[in-house]
Amino acid sequence: MRMSKLYLPTLKEEPAEAEIISHKLMLRAGLMRNHASGIYSYLPLGYKVIQKIEKIIRRHMDDSDAQEVLLPILQSSEIWKESKRWDRFGPLMIKFKDRKNREFCLGPTHEEVVTDLLRDEIRSYKDLPLNLYQIQTKVRDEIRPRFGVMRGREFTMKDAYSLDRDDEGLDESYQAMYNAYTNIFVDCGLETRAVEADTGAMGGKDSHEFMVLAESGEDKIAFCTNCEYAANIEKAESLVEKRTVNKEDKLEKIHTPGAATIKELEKFFDLPGEDMIKSVAYQADGEAVLALVRGDDELNEIKLANYLDVDNLEPASEEDIITHFKSSPGFIGPIGSKGVRIIADQRIENMESGITGANEKNYHYRGAKVGRDFEVETYLDLRLVREGDSCPSCSGKLEIKSGIEVGHIFKLGTKYSESMGASYLDENGRDKPVVMGSYGIGVTRLVAAAIEQNHDDYGICWPLAIAPYQIIILQLGNDDAVIDKANEIYQQLESAGLEVLVDDRKERAGVKFNDADLIGIPLRLTVGSRSLEAGVVEAKVRATGQELNFELSSVVKETTELLAKIK
RNA sequence: CGGAGCGUGGCGCAGUUUGGUAGCGCACCUGUUUUGGGAACAGGGGGUCGAAGGUUCAAAUCCUUUCGCUCCGACCA
Known part of the structure; x- marks a missing residue:
């Protein structure tokens, strides 16, 4: 892509509306713009990142035998009343009536729709297990949207729903999703930690959240410094010490x-x-x-x-x-x-x-x-755990950190299938409720979390896997030789199947360097008269600052080799 | 919903206390000179000061109402 044609409105100054780093950088780097509180438009660069993440998600979901579908955003109130969540979710849902006075909401989640869809289709144990997923816009009228895309009123979510015959089947489906999630986040270049979580309004028993550790996170997580125990503070427990205090004996x-x-x-x-x-x-x-x-x-x-x-x-x-x-x-x-x-x-x-x-x-x-x-x-157990408490599983010390919830998986059990009548006939001809699980990834929130985890004073440092482009070529100056060379390298790299941005704008060098740093393309190649005279192009790795010179004759080969080493 | 702050060209802000007909920096357009880390000079375009109502000879400025945005809290998968 030529930057002279790219819609990329970068900002030199800090936007007044943003508080945390990822929000500031998403605006400054031209990834998105605000429409209303908690509602955003994604611009070309931002949408590219989202698509990259979606691609990684799809690959792992498909690999674990989940199947992609697309469910409605506009949902009838009837199914929500059946599951008793019409009131429970209450004002979190955008509700309205159509011209015939029928009640609808914009889907904040899709358990009801999936259950409704499948209850008439699932007849026999032979139809199970099944796992359906979608990547969809969710609408939630959050009481207080904040931190840009981190808690928006409209956001992209990958949600999946598993249906099994029994608890053992659910355990397997759950484990498959747990593994898929772990791989998805690794492939996105993110460091996450799975923690035990409360199930909240979803209901059900087991639940894990996948957390990106970051100061700006809205969640608190308790970790054991000694063993693997990790839990959201909402759920975290600690050992109760056996000791008696205060021996007053009369009231x-x-x-x-x-x-x-x-x-x-x-x-x-x-x-x-x-x-x-x-x-x-x-x-x-x-x-x-x-x-x-x-x-x-x-x-x-x-x-x-x-x-x-x-x-x-x-x-x-x-x-x-x-x-x-x-x-x-x-x-x-x-x-x-x-x-x-x-x-x-x-x-x-x-x-x-x-x-x-x-x-x-x-x-x-x-x-x-x-x-x-x-x-x-x-x-x-009614108390909030504190830093320094004893771990419930190994009696080591607990530490508390902030995290951003990017994924959440639940064992729903039969909560929805029972209230909405989704059942199947087992081998003995007996009617049984389908056992369900639900699995979410906040795609747009993941973008923000990735930035929280990968940035420096100059801008974003995208992990290679989710970067909008892998390489940016800076064409410095307007010499014909430089323009031709930059063009040639651009075309060679594109032909080699790489994702390349070339800064062919009529801007000064400083502007190009600064924009390149801001938008965080992992590998930068500089073509200017200075480097051409030396017979090289200069390469610089955004995240590490590592600098190399590539011979003009072997730019494609050396670039490919270096990219293979970048994360 | 409770508390606080803010709405002035695309962005960041001053001007509001003490009413007198709107300004700065960046960005944008034209030209010249520049050209490897956000160029310089000259010229230029763009704002019913969030909206409505009121007070006044006169309102960005004072009063009332209202809408929006942000932060803290409540709340929230």
Whole structure:
């Protein structure tokens, strides 16, 4: 491609709308432009990168016997009501009515469509297993789109759906996808880590996320420094140490004016947070729930929501605390609570006693004991893991890092097949629900993640596999000899099947060098009168800065050889 | 949805406090000289100052309403 003809609007200055590096560079390097909040147009260079990624994805999906289809974006409300997600997804979906007043949404995902499509087709165990995938635009009315393409309202996703006869079949399909994903990300030149994940609104049991480690990531991941354990912090667990603290044995009500937070209580009593019982009040589908964690711990709401199995878990407002919990904000506690479900973290069980709110303004109890002074419904893991916690599988130390979720795989089980009636007849003629899995890759998010992982002060450093072009030839100056030579090399390389961009614009050298760095083409060849006099073209590897001179007579051969070594 | 900030040529910004008829840098067009890391000089084009309403002799500037964008939080596969 000739740059004189390429639509490539690069920006010299930082766009004001962008905050993180990948977003800035995607705008500056002319990959995309903003249309509205969280909605983008992809320009030629950006779309090339997307197509490269899609090609890699297709190859690995096809290799694992998945078959590509294309499902509708416009989806009828009926199937969503069947799966009970019309309300569950709620405002995340763009919903509207057609001229005949029928309800539709723009598909935020396609489980319902796939299930609907196949429930009438799958008759026999002989039709299974099956894995269908598509690369499609998804529409989600995110509450807060941000970081450019990282959390957009419209984005490209590869989603796949497996259908199996039973759990063993699902395990196999899941493992095949796990392997395919691992290979896809390696082939894209990305470093990812698979972590255990919560299943969220998708439902189901096992789930893994594929994370690109990056400061700007919206997710937190806990890793063991000693073994392979890695989990999203939403799901991560740690060993519960067996130790007892605070041996007060009588319950005592204490006037604690102005001490409402754990920090203030630590000061007031001159005791550490681990001697206190933190009580967090929630409204769970209208039911009052009090979650207890140790004072120095943070509550993991996802763990609580999973246990309660509710659609709506919201922190109780100050008003709720007064009316529903009959308490006082800042002084809430489990003692004397009526009509409130009390659920405790397992570490509370190890506490001999603790300091907790007295449900009365400016009062706390000291020496509160579970079983004697109050009862709990159950003990379970409710706490957010912290850096330095002990690993649940090997008791090594946990470390916490930020990551960008680029892939997510789920074992859905029979959630959709049962609610929507997708079943088959087994060998014995018995009707059984299809066992499903679902597998997603955020294609456009992957572009941003790749940039987060591969850039420097001058611009993007594309991994070769997903670079929009492999080679950029800089034609410096307007000497006929230079123009002819640049042209000749361009044509030779293209004939050799390489992807080449030639900067034939009437720009000064500095502009060309800077644009080349910005758009991040992996290999740069410079043709100018200086190098021609020396009988060479200069080669420079974008990512490493490595520089070489190629003899004019063997440019194609040497370029091909060098490319083979670049990642 | 709560909090904060911002909307002025394509991009980045000043001007708003204290109303007086719009400016800078980059980009763009023409010409000359340049030409290996974002050239210099000269000339030139382009903006109903997000929108609507109001106050005023006069509004980018003051008031009201509204729309959009960004950040923090809530929320969110």
